[in-house]
Amino acid sequence: MFELSLLCPEDRVETLSDALDALDALSVSVEDADAQTDAEQALFGEPGMPPPKDGWQRSRMLALFATESLALEARTLLTAQDFFADCRILGLAPVPEQDWVRLTQSQFDPVEITPEFWIVPTWHEPPAQARQIIRLDPGLAFGTGTHPTTRMCLRWIARHGLAGQRVLDYGCGSGILAIGAAKYGAADVDAVDIDEAAVQSTVLNAQANGVTLRSGLPDQASGTYQTVLANILATPLKVLAPLLCARVAPGGSLVLAGILERQAEELQAAYAPHARLVVADREDGWILMTAVL
Numbered sequence: 001m002f003e004l005s006l007l008c009p010e011d012r013v014e015t016l017s018d019a020l021d022a023l024d025a026l027s028v029s030v031e032d033a034d035a036q037t038d039a040e041q042a043l044f045g046e047p048g049m050p051p052p053k054d055g056w057q058r059s060r061m062l063a064l065f066a067t068e069s070l071a072l073e074a075r076t077l078l079t080a081q082d083f084f085a086d087c088r089i090l091g092l093a094p095v096p097e098q099d100w101v102r103l104t105q106s107q108f109d110p111v112e113i114t115p116e117f118w119i120v121p122t123w124h125e126p127p128a129q130a131r132q133i134i135r136l137d138p139g140l141a142f143g144t145g146t147h148p149t150t151r152m153c154l155r156w157i158a159r160h161g162l163a164g165q166r167v168l169d170y171g172c173g174s175g176i177l178a179i180g181a182a183k184y185g186a187a188d189v190d191a192v193d194i195d196e197a198a199v200q201s202t203v204l205n206a207q208a209n210g211v212t213l214r215s216g217l218p219d220q221a222s223g224t225y226q227t228v229l230a231n232i233l234a235t236p237l238k239v240l241a242p243l244l245c246a247r248v249a250p251g252g253s254l255v256l257a258g259i260l261e262r263q264a265e266e267l268q269a270a271y272a273p274h275a276r277l278v279v280a281d282r283e284d285g286w287i288l289m290t291a292v293l
């Protein structure tokens with residue numbers, strides 16, 4: 001493959017992307033041309049929402065082409081367009097052949113939750129000290145154990161044990177928390193998500209781990225549960241407060257993650273009519289909040 005790189009102002013990103021797409025680019029990616037410098041700009045977006053802007057003030061666009069002739073043709077045609085004013089070609093180069101699968105795999109090592117509990121990709125042997133493992137490869141849905149919010153929930157599960165419990169994983173992603181709950185003794189596990197791909201991932205990952213659970217869209221949750229786990233983000237967690245609390249059985253536990261340290265008070269306020277949230281764990285600026293109902 002051949003990579004054509006371009007520099008353009010933010011207001012040209014969309015037009016150039018469409019043009020590159022029409023010129024048979026296999027993929028187009030956009031990055032901050034000033035990344036790693038003092039002029040770097042942070043662009044934050046909510047997961048699942050469109051980006052807040054099309055690009056950066058100075059955007060570097062990288063387009064992949066199947067052949068050199070397609071890349072050369074794209075370069076010639078683009079530079080002749082009026083909208084290419086203020087844009088610049090940075091280069092055109094062959095992309096070296098790599099074993100992309102191996103490269104991706106090499107970025108995922110086993111993740112320690114506790115000294116006995118590990119998340120292990122299928123291409124790794126479990127560490128010798130592991131007594132409990134979840135086998136999980138990176139896939140379409142969030143939740144490989146590499147994020148602090150997931151790790152804190154799993155640590156809570158491992159420390160508390162869920163023997164014989166009915167458990168709800170609300171926002172299950174890959175199903176990692178639901179699988180962890182089943183491995184730590186839960187008798188009956190529901191794992192729900194608004195994203196169909198997450199539901200599919202959860203079903204497949206549960207099978208791969210020899211765990212029985214039910215996965216579906218959120219309306220599949222029914223009745224009450226001794227433990228409700230929800231690792232989403234502060235804003236949806238606040239909106240979901242009445243719904244999540246209504247799913248916790250009397251004396252049961254609510255376990256919330258996806259919350260930054262500075263968001264603790266707003267979460268406590270949102271849940272105050274239903275539950276008294278406390279900070280139960282913290283890691284890398286994220287906190288785990290729990291309540292007994």
Ligand SMILES: C[S@@+](CC[C@H](N)C(=O)[O-])C[C@H]1O[C@@H](n2cnc3c(N)ncnc32)[C@H](O)[C@@H]1O
Nearest residue numbers: 142143150171172173193194195198231232236
């Ligand atoms: C941060 S991921 C957590 C995945 C996994 N439970 C973990 O701990 O790693 C959040 C998940 O919540 C889902 N989600 C977001 N908003 C939701 C909502 N309102 N109801 C149900 N699921 C939601 C997302 O689709 C995503 O899969």
